[in-house]
Amino acid sequence: MEYQETHIPGAVLIKPVRRLDQRGSFREVFNEDRLRDIGLPPVAFRQMNVSESRKGVLRGLHFQKLRPQAKLVTVLRGVAVDVVADIRRDSQAFGRYAKATLSAENGHALFIPAGCAHGFVSLTDDLLFCYLCDDTYSGPDDQGGIRWDDPFFSIYWPFTNPLVSEKDALLPWTANLRPEDYPFTASR
Numbered sequence: 001m002e003y004q005e006t007h008i009p010g011a012v013l014i015k016p017v018r019r020l021d022q023r024g025s026f027r028e029v030f031n032e033d034r035l036r037d038i039g040l041p042p043v044a045f046r047q048m049n050v051s052e053s054r055k056g057v058l059r060g061l062h063f064q065k066l067r068p069q070a071k072l073v074t075v076l077r078g079v080a081v082d083v084v085a086d087i088r089r090d091s092q093a094f095g096r097y098a099k100a101t102l103s104a105e106n107g108h109a110l111f112i113p114a115g116c117a118h119g120f121v122s123l124t125d126d127l128l129f130c131y132l133c134d135d136t137y138s139g140p141d142d143q144g145g146i147r148w149d150d151p152f153f154s155i156y157w158p159f160t161n162p163l164v165s166e167k168d169a170l171l172p173w174t175a176n177l178r179p180e181d182y183p184f185t186a187s188r
Contacts, residue, residue, distance in 0.1 A: 001014065001015065001016050001017060001028060001031065001034060002014075002015040002017075003015070003034070003035075003038050005038075006084070006098035006100075007093055007096060007098060008084055008086045008091075008093045008096060008097070008098045008113070008116065009086075009091060009092060009093055009113070010040060010111070010113030010116075011084045011086075011098055011110065011111060011112055011113055011116065012035070012038065012040065012110070012111045013100050013108060013109075013110055013111075014029065014030070014072075014108060014109040014110070014111060015106075015107075015108050016028055016029055016107050016108075016109070018107055027107045029072070029074055029107070029109045030045075030072055030109065030132070035111065040111065043070055043072075043134050044134060045072065045132040045133060045134055046133065046134060046135055046136050047132075047133040047135070047136045047137065048130065048131065048132050048133070049130070049131040049133065050076070050128060050129065050130050050131075051127075051128075051129045051131075052126075052127065052128055052129075053080075053122040053127040053129065054122060054125045054126075054127070054163075055122055055123065055124055055125045055127075056121070056122065056159050056162050056163050057121065057122045057127070057162065057163045057164075058119065058120070058121040058122075058148050058157065058159070058162035058163065058164050058168070059119055059120055059121075059129075059164075059165070059168065060083070060117065060118055060119015060120060060145065060148060060168065061083065061085055061117035061118060061119040061145055061146050061147070061148055061150070061171075062117060062118055062119065062143065062144070062145045063087065063115070063116065063117045063118065063144050063145060064135070064138065064142050064143060064144065065141075065142050065143070065144045065180075065181060066138065066142050067135050067138045067142055068114040068115045069114055069133045069134055069135045070111070070112065070113055070114040070133070070134040071111075071112040071118060071131050071132065071133050071134070072109055072110070072111050072112070072131070072132040073102065073109060073110050073112065073118070073120070073129065073130065073131050073132075074102060074107070074108070074109035074110075074129075074130050075102040075103050075104050075127065075128065075129055075130070076104055076128040076129070076130050077104050077126055077127065077128035078103065078104060078122060078123070078124035078125075078126045078127035078128060078129075079101065079102070079103040079104075079105075079122075079123040079124045079127070080101070080102050080103070080120045080121060080122050080123060080124075080127055080129060081099055081100075081101055081102075081120060081121050081123065081157065081158055082099060082100050082101075082102050082110050082118075082119075082120040083097055083098070083099045083118070083119050083120065083155055083157075084097060084098050084099075084110065084112045084113075084116045084117070084118055085097040085116060085117040085118075085119075085146070085153050085155070086116050087115065087116060087117050087146070087174070087177075088113075088115040088116065089179075091115075095152060095153065095174075096153075097153050097155050099155070101123075102120075104128075114134070117145065117146055119148055121157055121158060121159060121162055123158065144181055145168065145171040146171055146172060146173065146174050146177065147168075147169075147171045147172065147173055148162070148164060148168065148171075150173050150174050151173070152173065152174035152175060153174070
């Protein structure tokens with residue numbers, strides 16, 4: 001397994017080795033011991049979510065306000081561009097983002113540290129996207145987000161007019177967030 005650190009502290013692109021034989025393929029996507037070996041804290045995942053999206057659907061940028069979640073995301077079918085935006089106020093990378101192309105074919109996964117915003121856009125009509133989260137869903141009052149096209153981050157997305165939910169279209173700009181909207185730091 002190869003690990004590629006991003007310029008967002010704690011965000012790591014995981015490139016598993018794919019083993020092929022006459023039956024199909026196998027790859028290890030997550031190994032806590034190996035992540036600890038590269039300096040990440042132990043993670044106990046408590047919830048798994050799967051979403052399906054068609055081409056051009058953009059989900060995000062989302063975060064949890066009071067119980068920030070670390071996430072491990074990967075694609076089980078299709079192709080997506082995945083983005084992690086650092087909104088941790090004390091982070092050296094505050095205001096920066098990292099992105100990766102995740103696909104069923106490349107098998108890559110992205111580890112997203114708690115306190116970062118996350119989003120992705122589907123490049124195919126049959127995206128099956130998987131999230132492992134280190135905490136359970138804590139209700140609608142804990143859910144936060146910023147607009148996908150926020151000029152503060154100036155994220156380059158592969159679509160200029162993606163399909164977003166009504167809720168995501170109404171998310172605020174980073175400039176309009178109050179400290180209580182994202183009261184967490186890199187030290188969690």
